[in-house]
Amino acid sequence: MTRALVLTAPAPLSDADAARAFAAAGCAAWRRLAPEAAEAEALDADRARLEAARAALAEAAVDANLVPVEGRHKRLLLADMDSTIITVECIDEIADFAGVKPQVAAVTEAAMRGELDFDGALTERVALLAGLPEAALGQVWRERVRLSPGAATLVRTLGALGVETALVSGGFTFFTERVADAAGFASHRANRLEVAEGRLTGRVIPPILGREAKRERLAALCAELAIAPAQAVAIGDGANDLAMVEAAGLGVAYRAKPALAEAADARLDHSDLSALLHLMGVAPERWVRA
Structure with a gap:
């Protein structure tokens, strides 16, 4: 080969x-x-x-x-959001506003290393956010969330070339909706936070989108596009991304935890996200700089 x-x-x-x-x-x-x-x-x-x-x-x-x-040119991009397309873990930043960031961040780190069941870890962390005003989510978005270097160039270039682009996250729809719009994704999926009377209840509305749900989203999009998983590229940073990264034709670990880095087809430890375009064989003159 x-x-x-x-x-x-x-x-x-x-x-x-x-x-x-x-x-x-x-x-x-x-x-x-x-x-x-x-x-x-x-x-x-x-x-x-x-x-x-x-x-x-x-x-x-x-x-x-x-x-x-x-098969270097792909038809589908599936990307994780937190610590991949954006530079932060949104749940940790929300927890900062609730005064529980150290407790939540420790669980996040363990979950991303694959040491904890993701569903249980998410439920545990969200419970600590109970009572936080929903308005805090907007403050997190405005003050803490930034696209990772090269993210918009990657997504907008692939979109312009006719590649389907999908954001899939174990985080929350409040953020995926805004990040998808900012980066140029065609679709987004994530978990939904339950809100009552303007405050977080500390619960996630089921079903929880975790590791297997990401793989299932990849399979569903491939079916919709009538393509094989080999024609997809998936990128993420943690153990929660392992199943979709292994299922894709090109699975990429971006500044990733060891569990994902060892399983991925490619690793980006230093380069920004636009480097994925080089891996896919997209000539720089075709890039949409953003």
Whole structure:
């Protein structure tokens, strides 16, 4: 199988770093894609050659990934929201307004590492928010939520190319609705917080959208588009994203917890989200800069 060894960075990629990594992987020639990216054909490359390239870049903020050349262009993007498309975990920021951020953040971190059942962990955290005015959600949105670097460029570029884009989150619809609009997603799904008399009740309206629901959303969208999961790319950061990342043709871990990073087809530890366009073979002149 012919693969492309793709190097991406958050800043201009030096010729020296690129040459060293490609040589370590046994690539005879390489080409620059953009100031921050380069690639080489890697016929029959295996994990050992990829790890050799990564080892050669150990002192550089550069990501190295192998992607099959065949089927590189995808028809569907499914993305997690918290700590992926946006820079924060919304539930932790809501908890800050409720005065319980340390307790909630500790559970969030354990859940994202895969140490806790997601449904139970979400129920436990939301219970601590009981009584918080619903207006606090708007304050979190205005003051705390920011798109991750490259997110809007990624989503709007793929949308312009006819790729279906979907945001799917174990967070809350209050935020996915706004983030989807800001980044350019065609659809969004998340959990719903119960509100009564202008305050959070401390309950999530069932069913809870967790790990398996994300995979099911991927399957449903593939069915709607009449495509195979191999034609989808999924990206996330935590254990809750594991099932959809494993099911997609290209599963990507973005600055991820070890459980997801080890299972994903590709890892973006340094690059911004627009690097995913290089992995998918989208030429920079086709990007919608945002």
